[in-house]
Amino acid sequence: MCGICGQFNYHSQAPVEMTIIKKMTDSLIHRGPDAEGLHIAGRIGLGHRRLKIIDLAGGVQPMFSEDRSLAVVFNGEIYNYLQLKKELASCGHDFRTNSDTEVLLHGYEQWGGDLVHHLRGMFAFAVWDGRKSELFVARDRLGIKPLYYYLDDSTFLFASEIKSILLHPAVDRTIDYQALDDYLTYLYIPAPKSIFKKIRKLAAGHYLRIDARGMKESEYWDISFAPTKMGxxxxxxxxxxxxxxxxxxxxxxxxxxxxxxxxxxxxxxxxxxxxxxxxxxxxxxxxxxxxxxxxxxxxxxxxxxxxxxxxxxxxxxxxxxxxxxxxxxxxxxxxxxxxxxxxxxxxxxxxxxxxxxxxxxxxxxxxxGYRRYRFDHFENQIRALLPHPVRRPLFSTLGHLYPKADWLPRIFRAKTLFVNLSLSGEQAYYNSMSWFKSAMKSSLYTEPLKKELADYDSFSVFQTYFDRSRGWDALARIQYVDIKTYLxxxxxxxxxxxxxxxxxxxxxxxxxxxxxxxxxxxxxxxxxxxxxxxxxxxxxxxxxxxxxxxYRPKQGFSIPLAKWLRTSLRPLFEANVLASDSFAASLFNMPQVRLLWNQHQRGTRDYGSHLWALLMLESWAKKFLR
CATH class of the missing domain: 3.40.50.620 (HUPs)
Structure with missing residues (x-):
């Protein structure tokens, strides 16, 4: 595995500075401690940190074509590289190494951007084509390997991690408040957003090209849940x-x-x-x-x-x-x-x-396999029995009246079920996957933050994929949403x-x-x-x-978070999130934060995931904003 980064001054003749690419590359040393490679040539700069896995002696990056018109930096593994190497050799390509990186290089020579359709693996890579003055960047079908990019009027930057991009002095660090709202909803920031408005994620199963005319991003793979008949x-x-x-x-x-x-x-x-x-x-x-x-x-x-x-x-x-x-x-x-x-x-x-x-x-x-799929199926069975005009007022009232009783056994915690039954299937699944829900956000957000967000609704993240999966059954649709977002x-x-x-x-x-x-x-x-x-x-x-x-009950890969926040993590939260000069204090109504904290400490409510989200937000701000 590796770390990659680069800069292309696509609307400028200004040369890339070696010192900047070196800093960007150095920031990724944890991803690739074994070797470093840099390539600077006029408007293009590429950086690579290598973790040696295949062809330990060869595979040095950036790697170049024979005439040095193409250069590639690559993070990942191509599992069918030996088959592709044989196919490309039969087309007349000569290989100098036994690395999958060289297969990418010759594959791009042979197929251009269609190379991605031939690959079986996890990858994020960039190919510089000096003949066309064009950069081609691709990410694997599922998004196993990360790829971030920054684009302004003259400069394109990319990297395996945001911290590398932030080392470029031209980068605008304006926060994307819609991404912040998504984070509090889902506990992660869904693509294509990042926490910085001008830094984006290249979506899974996408590639982009950029030249003097600008950037164009395209999707090359999607998954279909159309069932086939078999025994x-x-x-x-x-x-x-x-x-x-x-x-x-x-x-x-x-x-x-x-x-x-x-x-x-x-x-x-x-x-x-x-x-x-x-x-x-x-x-x-x-x-x-x-x-x-x-x-x-x-x-x-x-x-x-x-x-x-x-x-x-x-x-x-x-x-x-x-x-x-x-x-x-x-x-x-x-x-x-x-x-x-x-x-x-x-x-x-x-x-x-x-x-x-x-x-x-x-x-x-x-x-x-997730328990929420069973719950969703059960809710849909009830929806099928009751028409919406009956279901919505009945269960909306029950959901409003039923207490949020985190201390009771799960079977007695019916509030989420009642609320979900008052909603459409799509909105109900969004409600099940949301942590800070609308009412909590409304009391938590300051007026300036609400103004920044205007009428933004983080359900729009799910809506995109629900729209693309119309016609499939309910389970297939939420699996598709999960694959495109949560996964x-x-x-x-x-x-x-x-x-x-x-x-x-x-x-x-x-x-x-x-x-x-x-x-x-x-x-x-x-x-x-x-x-x-x-x-x-x-x-x-x-x-x-x-x-x-x-056939044992599913346990999940989790930690005793609620307990830790009442014990070992308590001093850290109080010293950071509840401090008067905290990042949280610039965004949220702190009396409401303290209310959540105190209820959790008393054990009357379990806000473990919510408080952890606030603590991680504060820790991030301390590292990247101060």
């Missing part, structure tokens, strides 16, 4: 076959390789398949907690014992306070999925033994930043685009059946994953 046995065989193929492709490495193992279905399946393909024991990394409700180590140990892995584990103690500032630095913009903490630690454990890890991310999105900008962002903080490459076989397209072709009723998510996946994996792992 259940064929479905199950197809799942196992596709999964084995995806795992096998990701086991190519010239450095030590292992896997994350939580003891859940997805990571256990990946480890089980790896064990069957490898000729030596697999290295696995797992973490646990002293709090039994959050500890999956016993399950991970069970799987490790079955497959005779070399298991490496760590108990995480409530010392998140020690790494919050580091997390804010690595994540670049406000991010508040608290599973960033265990992901950071499990990456640290893995890196002690390996350089590459496979993970089980993607199984829930592909096969409807890329929460899950994959978290894994990339937390792993790259330790120079660990993470590969995600369940997000292989062939595997995902196959999963999307299966009908929804075999993914979610009789309240059971991953129905067909579980049946397919019997014999690979033990039944007691397949």
């Amino acid at each position: 259940q046995r064929d479905m199950m065989d197809g799942i196992v076959e596709q999964m084995k193929d995806a795992v096998r492709a990701r086991m190519i490495s010239d450095v030590p390789l292992g896997a994350f193992l939580s003891g859940g279905i997805d990571s256990s399946a990946v480890v089980g398949i790896m064990a069957g393909l490898a000729n030596q024991p697999i290295n696995t990394a797992s973490i646990g907690f002293n709090e039994s409700a959050f500890d999956e180590l016993p399950h991970a140990r069970q799987v490790a014992q079955i497959y005779k892995t070399n298991m490496h584990e760590k108990i995480v103690h409530p010392d998140a306070a020690k790494i919050i500032d580091d997390l804010a630095w690595y994540f670049d913009e406000p991010f508040a999925d608290s599973s960033m903490v265990p992901t950071y630690y499990v990456s640290q454990v893995a890196r002690e033994k390996v350089t590459v890890c496979l993970s089980g991310d993607g199984g829930d999105e592909n096969f409807a 890329v900008d929460d899950i994959l962002t978290k894994v990339d930043r937390a792993s790259m903080a330790h120079a660990l490459e993470v590969r995600v076989p369940l997000l292989d685009h062939h595997f995902m397209e196959y999963a999307a072709s299966l009908p929804s009723d075999v993914k979610l059946r009789a309240g059971e998510g991953k129905y067909i996946m579980k049946k397919a994996l019997r014999g690979i994953v033990p039944d007691d792992i397949l």
Whole structure:
């Protein structure tokens, strides 16, 4: 894995300054500690930090074509590079290395921008074409690898991380308040926004070209949930076959390789398949907690014992306070999925033994594993029984009257259900996925912030993808929304930043685009059946994953956040967020923040995720705004 950056003065003849590109590149050293490469030629500058994975002696970047008219910088892995190399060689291309980077270079010579359709992998790369004075930048189909860019009237900048772009003196750091509102809604900032108005994310499955005429961005891949007819046995065989193929492709490495193992279905399946393909024991990394409700180590140990892995584990103690500032630095913009903490630690454990890890991310999105999919299905069944004119006033009233009782068992917490039943299916799913809801924002936001936001509604993020999925069934539509938003900008962002903080490459076989397209072709009723998510996946994996792992209740990769905010994180929150000169005080009504804080401390409400979001926002501001 690597870090890339660059500058193209597309509307100016001013030369790129070496010192600036050097600083931008140096800021990415954690992503690529093994080597550095720079290329400065007039209006173009490229930077690269390398983590050596394939062809350790070759693969130096930036890499050039024979006549030096093309130059490429690349972050990621191309899993079918050997097949492409053979195909390109048959077309007359000569290769000097055994790296996948050179395959990109010759592939661009052969196919131009259509190269992206030939690639199987995770990638963000830029190709400078000196003959056309054009820069081509692309990101993989799922957005596994990050790519940010900045554009003004004369300069285009790009990088793997925002911090690199911010080192350029021309960058406008104006905050995007709509992105801030999105952050408080979702706990992450969805593409194409970033926290800075002029810095954007290149969306997953997109590429862009920029030359003297300007920039044009295009989408090259999307996923369809149109089901195909086949028997259940064929479905199950197809799942196992596709999964084995995806795992096998990701086991190519010239450095030590292992896997994350939580003891859940997805990571256990990946480890089980790896064990069957490898000729030596697999290295696995797992973490646990002293709090039994959050500890999956016993399950991970069970799987490790079955497959005779070399298991490496760590108990995480409530010392998140020690790494919050580091997390804010690595994540670049406000991010508040608290599973960033265990992901950071499990990456640290893995890196002690390996350089590459496979993970089980993607199984829930592909096969409807999240509990919220079951809730949504249940709500839709009730909606089908009651017409909207009856349903809306009835459940809206019940939702208003029913108390928000966080201390009660989950079965008695019906407020969200009542509110959702008063809404359309689309608005209800948005409500389920929202953290700071409209009423809370209204009391929290200062008048100047409300004025900045005007009539902005963060539901517009979801609306884009609900509009694109009309005609599909309800489950397929929310899976599609999750793949386009939550998966890329929460899950994959978290894994990339937390792993790259330790120079660990993470590969995600369940997000292989062939595997995902196959999963999307299966009908929804075999993914979610009789309240059971991953129905067909579980049946397919019997014999690979033990039944007691397949059918135990889903636990999730989380931390005892509510408790930590009442104990070890309490002084940090009070000293930072509640300070009179805090960034929060410039945006929010602080009496309302203190009300949330005090209710949480008393235990009458659980605002753990909300308060964590405010703490991470403050930590980010301290790193990047002061």
